[in-house]
Amino acid sequence: MRAVRTTCAYCGVGCGIRAEVTGERAVVIRGDAQHPANLGKLCSKGTHLGETVGLEGRLLHPMIGNARAGWDEALHLVAGKMRDCVERHGPDSVALYVSGQLLTEDYYAANKLMKGFVGSANIDTNSRLCMASAVAAHNRAFGEDVVPVTYDDLDEADLILLVGSNTAWCHPVIWQRIEAAREARGTKIVVIDPRRTETAEQADLHVPVQPDGDVALFNTLLAEMVRRGLADTVPAMGEHGLSPDTFAALADLVATHPRMVTVFSMGANQSIAGTDKGNAIMNLHLAMGRINAPGMGPFSMTGQPNAMGGREVGGLANMLACHLGFSESELSDVAAYWQAPRMCSAPGLKAVDLFRAVHDGRVKFLWVMATNPAVSMPDAGFVREALAKCETLVVSDVIADTDTARLAHIRLPALAWGEKDGTVTNSERRVSRQRALFAAPGEARADWAIIADVAKTMGFAGFDWTNAAAVFREYAAMTALSVKHGKVLDLTAHAGISDADYEALDPFVWGGRHPLQGREMKIVPVEPRTRPVDPDFPLRLNTGRYRDQWHTMTRTGLSPTLAQHRREPLLEVHPADAAEAGIADGALARVVSAAGSSVFRASVTDAQGRGQVFVPMHWTDAMASGGRGNLLPDQSVDPVSGQPGFKNNACRIEPVGSEWRGFLVRREPVSPQGVVWWSRSAIAGGWLYELAGNGAVDADALLPAGNRSEAVDLARGMRRLAVVDGSGAMAGALFITRIGQLPPREWIAAQLGASGAHLPELLAARPSAPAPHRGPVVCVCHGIGTNQILAHAEQGARTVAEVGRACGAGTNCGSCRPAIARLLREWNETCEEAAQ
Numbered sequence: 001m002r003a004v005r006t007t008c009a010y011c012g013v014g015c016g017i018r019a020e021v022t023g024e025r026a027v028v029i030r031g032d033a034q035h036p037a038n039l040g041k042l043c044s045k046g047t048h049l050g051e052t053v054g055l056e057g058r059l060l061h062p063m064i065g066n067a068r069a070g071w072d073e074a075l076h077l078v079a080g081k082m083r084d085c086v087e088r089h090g091p092d093s094v095a096l097y098v099s100g101q102l103l104t105e106d107y108y109a110a111n112k113l114m115k116g117f118v119g120s121a122n123i124d125t126n127s128r129l130c131m132a133s134a135v136a137a138h139n140r141a142f143g144e145d146v147v148p149v150t151y152d153d154l155d156e157a158d159l160i161l162l163v164g165s166n167t168a169w170c171h172p173v174i175w176q177r178i179e180a181a182r183e184a185r186g187t188k189i190v191v192i193d194p195r196r197t198e199t200a201e202q203a204d205l206h207v208p209v210q211p212d213g214d215v216a217l218f219n220t221l222l223a224e225m226v227r228r229g230l231a232d233t234v235p236a237m238g239e240h241g242l243s244p245d246t247f248a249a250l251a252d253l254v255a256t257h258p259r260m261v262t263v264f265s266m267g268a269n270q271s272i273a274g275t276d277k278g279n280a281i282m283n284l285h286l287a288m289g290r291i292n293a294p295g296m297g298p299f300s301m302t303g304q305p306n307a308m309g310g311r312e313v314g315g316l317a318n319m320l321a322c323h324l325g326f327s328e329s330e331l332s333d334v335a336a337y338w339q340a341p342r343m344c345s346a347p348g349l350k351a352v353d354l355f356r357a358v359h360d361g362r363v364k365f366l367w368v369m370a371t372n373p374a375v376s377m378p379d380a381g382f383v384r385e386a387l388a389k390c391e392t393l394v395v396s397d398v399i400a401d402t403d404t405a406r407l408a409h410i411r412l413p414a415l416a417w418g419e420k421d422g423t424v425t426n427s428e429r430r431v432s433r434q435r436a437l438f439a440a441p442g443e444a445r446a447d448w449a450i451i452a453d454v455a456k457t458m459g460f461a462g463f464d465w466t467n468a469a470a471v472f473r474e475y476a477a478m479t480a481l482s483v484k485h486g487k488v489l490d491l492t493a494h495a496g497i498s499d500a501d502y503e504a505l506d507p508f509v510w511g512g513r514h515p516l517q518g519r520e521m522k523i524v525p526v527e528p529r530t531r532p533v534d535p536d537f538p539l540r541l542n543t544g545r546y547r548d549q550w551h552t553m554t555r556t557g558l559s560p561t562l563a564q565h566r567r568e569p570l571l572e573v574h575p576a577d578a579a580e581a582g583i584a585d586g587a588l589a590r591v592v593s594a595a596g597s598s599v600f601r602a603s604v605t606d607a608q609g610r611g612q613v614f615v616p617m618h619w620t621d622a623m624a625s626g627g628r629g630n631l632l633p634d635q636s637v638d639p640v641s642g643q644p645g646f647k648n649n650a651c652r653i654e655p656v657g658s659e660w661r662g663f664l665v666r667r668e669p670v671s672p673q674g675v676v677w678w679s680r681s682a683i684a685g686g687w688l689y690e691l692a693g694n695g696a697v698d699a700d701a702l703l704p705a706g707n708r709s710e711a712v713d714l715a716r717g718m719r720r721l722a723v724v725d726g727s728g729a730m731a732g733a734l735f736i737t738r739i740g741q742l743p744p745r746e747w748i749a750a751q752l753g754a755s756g757a758h759l760p761e762l763l764a765a766r767p768s769a770p771a772p773h774r775g776p777v778v779c780v781c782h783g784i785g786t787n788q789i790l791a792h793a794e795q796g797a798r799t800v801a802e803v804g805r806a807c808g809a810g811t812n813c814g815s816c817r818p819a820i821a822r823l824l825r826e827w828n829e830t831c832e833e834a835a836q
């Protein structure tokens, strides 16, 4: 057994992990108590990383088309195509589309190759979909992309505003830190979000701002502070859609709590007014002097593990490395440092424009690394067309079959988390090491090394790094240029770091705690803007994340534990809007926009505002026939940052009928044909499919081969089929109903691979010794369901801690604590109603 300190693969909180390698591709994951970002805590995704390190589905060899190729051949092909394209059509016919999930070293290498050697700034990143508005707002207000706080400021704040952030689901360890501050010093928590999320439910005040009403809200708040004599800047107000009481409650909290941190994420950034939202927030802090001191400041929380590192090394098309811009002196300094033969001269194409250029043939060579744009870009149908048309599409990924990789001419196998080595920078500017736990599988290689080899094959000098440490040294030394140009970013102290010291590098924050102290900062006047209403598409479409899934599910989708929280892509809709459209809770519903349409399972809930619906961004063609949230948003972007407005698109909803409903369990995935709808999720040893269809059920196409038994229950309109394989083990089961209720999936799914002796019980759909059905799973770590938690409430548990003592729920990673709190509150309310 070997213990390795590393950093989590997922979000920008950047939690430290102590990984105990227990065998071949086996690891026990624990929070690193010494890591300042998380002090030992991990959320559900980090805790269950061990379930995603297997080699299932991995891309392990270079592939040209569908044929395996050697590295030499693949590298020569990529380098040759790239050189050819530059020679025939100029540098701007080539583009790289990269990712905040690359390490800083990978990012640095990709950016150097494009901007200094290919000679084009056509390298953009999925951070364009994520952080670009915050970057632009920082640049406008601070003159540099700098986050002016660290996590310590959350500990020391008296008021925390969360703007467009479902923190309890998306940054759960930060959420626990905020809750700890509330516990320790009575910190007040306000959530500004059109939806009543689990985060909002736990807040002292939920402010259900209307979609994109944030600029109006923050401007009006600032005007109110001026009225109260607490600030002296006059902004343009506007419609935020709040009741006078809610606004007054918010204004009172803001007025009376100088130690205020405003955390903002995608509800702010992903908007056609995203940059203005960022500046409206910063304006309030600047006008009230609430910045650069303990417990205060605007805090853009990053999404991906290395969104921040990518920004440092110039991953965005409109920046150079080291926070530099495109002025002549900055360009020439960078060119000199790299000894660049063909330095780019102007900003390149931003993501949405980049895929337009691929679509219309201006970009002919595209290399996609560590991102899945066929799923995650807005107007994904258009992006797919663009990818399919591209003359040369190269994809570096860890997974063989992503929706994007399916369209690639050349696939390059990259090292995954747990294999790769390098650095990431988290939301608070803390640089931490990701360290390898396992040997490289198959022929997979580090992204930076693949890029360097392509560069060398193209004949470029300056890519002869022997390890990640060498790349890091070159980057750290280069930050002398940031310093020269008056920037805060400074890693020069690490320029001479030895391989051994890099190996042992402890997490550190660049810029210190309040790096903008003494610097010039600007209030940027911003005005509210709204999207016109389209009578054909009267509803506002909001999109985002689930607690236990990560983006396009290429890794979290493999975990049976994580799948339990939400197995299907849901359309969350207000009861009145659902009734108007004739959509029942649990039925299928189609969401239609000007860009496309997709089918979801309806979840009718008053957590949604009237006139607003929400769908997840996660589901792909590999996981469902519908649920493709990104077919819906259009290509509109923020005019300053180029970030898409993912959170506010126009749509309508309609019911989708089907004659039967069913579910299927089996070991190997299958692509169900002739059904109206399907979606799959991981279970132990296989997959659970939810199905809906019309006409006859083609059981042969759905079930695996083997010895089949069938039971028909006419009274309940139910057909049940089960298959036992040659070894006598249950290999599949299919339950279909036309009118009745389907049984709980859990026990039936658990029989997969078990002895076929259970067949009679299975076909009767009930265990001979029935265990009480635990209900929808709330705590994935301990496998505790809703019914069990309610049973503990009935037996007297009143607090989350008491539930934890009774059954363990919520005591491991803590991601489910807000959900337990809600159940307890609902139970209490029901009791009170009953008592009246």
Ligand SMILES: Nc1nc2c(c(=O)[nH]1)N[C@H]1C(S)=C(S)[C@@H](COP(=O)(O)OP(=O)(O)OC[C@H]3O[C@@H](n4cnc5c(=O)[nH]c(N)nc54)[C@H](O)[C@@H]3O)O[C@H]1N2
Residues within 6 Å of the ligand: 011, 012, 045, 130, 163, 164, 165, 166, 167, 169, 170, 171, 192, 193, 194, 195, 197, 209, 210, 211, 212, 213, 214, 265, 266, 267, 268, 302, 303, 304, 542, 543, 544, 545, 546, 547, 548, 549, 550, 551, 647, 648
């Ligand atoms: N579980 C999980 N965690 C993740 C990720 C994941 O995929 N899964 N991804 C990571 C990444 S890359 C990112 S960027 C972060 C994202 O983290 P978050 O930003 O917290 O996540 P989202 O769900 O995209 O959106 C947040 C909220 O914005 C709200 N919103 C929508 N429109 C508006 C508006 O006009 N104004 C306001 N004020 N709010 C609005 C939505 O209702 C939603 O609840 O999460 C990171 N963490």
Ligand SMILES: Nc1nc2c(c(=O)[nH]1)N[C@H]1C(S)=C(S)[C@@H](COP(=O)(O)OP(=O)(O)OC[C@H]3O[C@@H](n4cnc5c(=O)[nH]c(N)nc54)[C@H](O)[C@@H]3O)O[C@H]1N2
Residues within 6 Å of the ligand: 099, 101, 102, 126, 127, 129, 130, 131, 266, 270, 303, 304, 369, 370, 371, 372, 373, 375, 376, 377, 378, 396, 397, 398, 399, 402, 414, 415, 416, 417, 420, 447, 543, 544, 545, 550, 551, 552, 553, 554, 555, 616, 617, 629, 630, 633, 646
């Ligand atoms: N509708 C809607 N769309 C959104 C959003 C939204 O809120 N709503 N959010 C946007 C945001 S904030 C983000 S960040 C994006 C995320 O969107 P994507 O970046 O497309 O999502 P991922 O699924 O994380 O894709 C990462 C890919 O990289 C691969 N990979 C993982 N590790 C490595 C590695 O080390 N090397 C290589 N080469 N490959 C690797 C994975 O297998 C996967 O295929 O989605 C955006 N899209």
Ligand code: SF4
Residues within 6 Å of the ligand: 008, 009, 010, 011, 012, 013, 014, 015, 038, 041, 042, 043, 044, 045, 046, 047, 170, 171, 172, 173, 174
């Ligand atoms: S909060 Fe969760 S997903 Fe984010 S870094 Fe920490 S453990 Fe990983």
Ligand SMILES: [Mo]
Residues within 6 Å of the ligand: 129, 130, 131, 303, 304
């Ligand atoms: Mo993101």
